[in-house]
Amino acid sequence: MVYIQPTLYNNTSCLSPLQSTSQPKMKIEQEKRYALLLACKDSDYVKKKYNGYFNVFLEAFEDEGETWDLFRVVEEEFPAMEDLHKYEGFVVSGSPYDAYGNDLWILRLCSLIQTLDAMHKRVLGICFGHQVLCRALGGQVGKACGGWDIGIRKVIMQDESRHFKFSERLEVIPKCVSIIECHQDEVWQVPIRAEVIASSDKTRIEMFSIGDHILGIQGHPEYNKDILHSLIDRLLANESICNCFADDVKASLEEAEADKEFLEKLCKSFLKGE
Numbered sequence: 001m002v003y004i005q006p007t008l009y010n011n012t013s014c015l016s017p018l019q020s021t022s023q024p025k026m027k028i029e030q031e032k033r034y035a036l037l038l039a040c041k042d043s044d045y046v047k048k049k050y051n052g053y054f055n056v057f058l059e060a061f062e063d064e065g066e067t068w069d070l071f072r073v074v075e076e077e078f079p080a081m082e083d084l085h086k087y088e089g090f091v092v093s094g095s096p097y098d099a100y101g102n103d104l105w106i107l108r109l110c111s112l113i114q115t116l117d118a119m120h121k122r123v124l125g126i127c128f129g130h131q132v133l134c135r136a137l138g139g140q141v142g143k144a145c146g147g148w149d150i151g152i153r154k155v156i157m158q159d160e161s162r163h164f165k166f167s168e169r170l171e172v173i174p175k176c177v178s179i180i181e182c183h184q185d186e187v188w189q190v191p192i193r194a195e196v197i198a199s200s201d202k203t204r205i206e207m208f209s210i211g212d213h214i215l216g217i218q219g220h221p222e223y224n225k226d227i228l229h230s231l232i233d234r235l236l237a238n239e240s241i242c243n244c245f246a247d248d249v250k251a252s253l254e255e256a257e258a259d260k261e262f263l264e265k266l267c268k269s270f271l272k273g274e
Contacts, residue, residue: 032088033067034271037109039074039095039128045230057091060222060264061271073109084115089122089271092129094220098185099131099141110136122213122271127183130208130216137210138191146202148241149181150232151249152256153219155198155206177259179206179219180228184240186218215270221263225253 042052050056054070062068069087071077074095079087092113097103113136116123125133131141154176177198187205190196194214198207206218220228232249235241268274 033086035069035087035090037071037073037092039093057222076105092125094127099128099135120213125216130218133216134187140189142188144186148184149202151252152178152258153181153200154178155200158197180223180258181219182231221267
């Protein structure tokens with residue numbers, strides 16, 4: 001495992017005095033800004049039907065009056081370090097790449113995550129994002145012992161968490177939550193400061209948190225079944241999975257539904273600090 005020493009950046013701003021004291025002072029509410037760190041390239045299908053993964057995430061997580069910026073980290077597009085303080089929160093997407101790989105952009109992403117953690121910025125990691133959060137902050141990730149996990153899986157939420165506080169927006173926390181999964185890697189061991197807040201019979205660490213500013217989710221709260229079907233077809237085409245496995249997964253999707261509304265509320269309430 002490669003652990004990268006974070007680089008800390010201090011950001012200061014200067015406010016100019018009012019030129020005229022005759023004008024009443026007005027309180028200016030700062031616009032809330034968020035960033036998607038996209039770790040995958042848009043598939044042809046998602047580009048055609050959804051105009052890219054960025055819009056899939058906006059549909060799931062955006063609230064009125066917010067600004068969201070897209071950084072294609074898989075293509076070496078990163079936010080400027082001097083701009084990090086402008087963002088309320090960051091989302092790290094899924095990816096076909098291995099979170100334990102040593103591609104330059106993955107190492108750079110690990111360094112950025114360490115800096116955001118030191119700044120106490122809210123970071124939500126999804127699938128690959130969940131795994132790379134773990135790696136960057138001192139945990140261990142690798143190939144899933146049980147092989148591919150694709151479909152809609154029930155995860156068990158912890159009755160009580162020591163540090164992670166669920167938002168009042170959620171009202172009731174269900175014991176089991178169904179979520180779309182599509183991964184062959186997993187978190188083996190969470191960082192020392194982390195706590196596991198959900199698990200399943202397939203994956204021991206489905207969700208983990210660090211304080212109130214880091215949240216990793218192995219599944220895909222932003223996906224719908226249509227997107228999952230297209231991913232299954234792509235995995236079949238590149239021979240990552242076999243026909244029998246794909247047929248079984250597709251059949252299971254007809255009888256199951258993800259708890260998309262709850263999962264989106266969970267992610268939103270975390271990102272907005274509610």
